[in-house]
Amino acid sequence: MNADNLASNKALEWPGYSSSAKTAEELIETNALLTWASQRFADLFRDLPVICFCYDQDGCVYEWNRACEQETGFTGDQVVQQRIWETFFRPEDKERLQSITNDVFNGKTFTGLELEMVRFGGAAFPVLNNTYPLRHQDGTVVGVISANVNIEDRVHAESALRVSEERLRLAVEIAQLGTWQWDLKTNVISWSEIDARLMGFPPGRLCVPSELFLSRIHPDDRARVESSMRYARETGSVYEREFRIVRPDGTIRWAIVHGTFVLNELDQPTKIIGTTLDITDRKEGEDRLQRAQDALEARVQQRTRELAHANEALHEEITVRRAAEEDIRMYGEVVRNMPLGVVVYHLEDDQDDYSLKITLYNSAVENRGVIGAKRGIGCYVRDVYPPSTVDQLAHRVAEVVRTGEPDSVEQADCDENGALRRVLSIQIFPLPNRRACVVVDDITEKRRSIHELQRAHAQNAQILGSIGSILICVDEKYVVTSWNTMASHTFGTSATDTVGRKLTDTAIQWDWEPVMMALYECNNTNLPVRLEDLRYTSIDCKECFLGLTINPLKDVNEKQSGFLLLATDITKRRVLESQLAQSQKLESIGNLAAGIAHEINTPIQYVGDNTRFLNDAFLDLHKVVKTCKDIVEATEKHDSVNEIVKQLRSALEEADVDYLTEEIPSAINQSLEGVERVAHIVRAMKEFSHPGQEEMTSVDLNRAIDSTITVARNEWKYVADIHTDFEEDLPAVPCYPSSFNQVILNMIINAAHAISDVVAGSNSKGTISVSTRRAGGMAEITISDTGTGIPADILGRIYDPFFTTKPVGRGTGQGLSISHTVIVEKHQGTIDVDTKVGSGTTFTIRLPLHRKST
16 A cells, blocks of 8 residues: 555545535546645655654554665565564564554654664664654544654764763873863852862862852962953953962962863853863972072072182282183083083284184084194184184184173084085183183084974975865955865865856855855954854755854965965764864873873983982092091191191081081982882873874783873772782783773773772772783783672673763773773683672783784
8 A cells, every 4th residue: 555545545535525515526626636635745755855654553564655665675565564563673672662553543642762773684773753643534543654764873973972072081080180160150160070179179079159269269379360361351362370279278289270261152251161280299399499599509609709719819829820720620621521512712812803722622522523633722713613614703702702792603514415414503601811612512403303393394284284174265355266175076166267266256155144244254353253054055956054264364474365264064963073073172182191201201311310420420529528628637737737727627617518428319319219200100101192003013011001000090099009910021912002001991990990989988998909920822911909899780791882880970881891892802812700799800801922813
């Protein structure tokens, strides 16, 4: 039975029809109209893009449309007079569908039901179902009409969004970054547990009035914070400020806050969202460093004054020659071992720049080729340097000697192809007695790094210029100057036919009024303008939507030279994709961890090397001081030198050499210990957050697990102690490093959460035990906890995607599912669980020691 027959049969029962009241002509005319209406209804029903079918009270299908056949794959012979739970739906949904059918025959209507339909072959897909009663002219329900919309794309997108949000949560927790939101209408601030702890609020206090938050800001910082917020609100810029927080117990913490205003459709700020980072440790370190520098500067000034008095006394007793020889003797070793090239010149004649004579230089100068090995002390500049550089160098050094003002210059050397071969940084400082010191540093690698950075920026600009979005450039007269491939594909016209024409003369079929108004606004404000849901007609005559941003373009003189129109087709899932894009944008913050670790690790190495150097230097200083003390004791017996000896002893006592001898090594050892601890954390973060490799590689499991434990420390340190038992000679195991690290991280976090549920509200801690060993041809990793354990009724579902017993916001049900996939499917390993409610859980992971052939 089809729609034509159904409509024709019903035509004889059209409301208001009475055979006794109609003439033969009227009856013929009425039947013709009814036939026409029936055909229109049949055409509409057949061509609807929604899956539609009709069935009776027993669930037997007697009518369906073309979309139903296309989406399900069933033909008419397979559907007619078949019950819906035997064809279109699963048999296990029979009772639910029968209940819906009975309710519909009682006059009810169902809309927005989420069901699963079945395609020919058994594959299921989700649909959004609306079910309506089909009534007789007297109001009696004679059938059911079911309309179903395929929502497979929406379900997949929602799943991707949940996974992305979980990744974002892990990145924020690892970085210890607090997040907050300030509702400007209610003046209520909502923040994370990290913010609550930083501000000194009790756990769970996640919403506070803004006045209470401002009262916690240090009184000396409060005005600056409020002023910065007003400025950011007026200019629309990002808010950033460092300030102190006074907790209720009187302790002071430092925080750095980043925030941005969220505007409504009227460009009015409605709330502020942002992040918070505790920088107290950094500030305290800076304060300690500043105090140490101040103390050192005071000692240097004191020693400088002492040396000045000593020099005045010696100046009357010794000649200038002896003073020069003494200077060379005292500073020769220091200059000789400096990594920078040092040359000292003496200007013999004020009127002659070339009367500069070399009086001192070190080996680093020879290594850089500034002075030849056979030329040096006693030579004039014209005898040492090539003619290409002697004029400029002699003039600069002579000017520094005459004026007493320092000078600097960079000298670059290129090969015959123009490639940079060497760059020297030359610093010139004035010295007493008509002398000048030239310090030479090879900065070739630094300049090459800058060049590479500039090249990288240019490459990035080229990549951004070829992104897969619509890019249109117009000049100040709205003439098209650039038209990319995506624009040609979207609007059906090539760049050749468009460039050089006015924008309004192109083949673009969009809503021109808001576009022109946005161009006018961008021209007046010189700021980007965003248009959401801009309607346009595609090349296949469909109505679609664009997200369009108009940016002002400036020339080298900062004058406006045109506009850049950047557009993206947001027709499908525009709202959901917007949320997912925002989540992915925030998620990328976590990917900066590897770069940060690398940047921190390098200077930490420098600090460690310098501290070890100071430790060795102190031993030499200790020998010198001990020798001086011996000399004092030996010469005290002679009356002719008693006065000098007394002065020397007095100086030693004033410097408190014994105290320095005792305290300096201790300070150096403590510094080295602190540097090593920081370097260990940085290395662990760098190894864990290193971008994942697509290919399998051999991995030191002990080191990988130890790095992951260090990275996840903030998850377990408050609730548990971790005990490790690693087999020292465990061989490297072939695996995917990034995926394996994620599995270990999931296991440790789950163990910490399980223990937290046990020790909550007490001062006790649980235990997490991690061990590795070789078990035949497998590497075995065991992770045990003293948590709540897993109930037997859910043990079989722990690896199901999205299954979780944790409260909303604490887990997504993806951790164990992903871990099972990584270990079993990607690594051909096994993962087993042994649990007891109230005692804890043990996961045992086994990975092959040798890669299997594929």
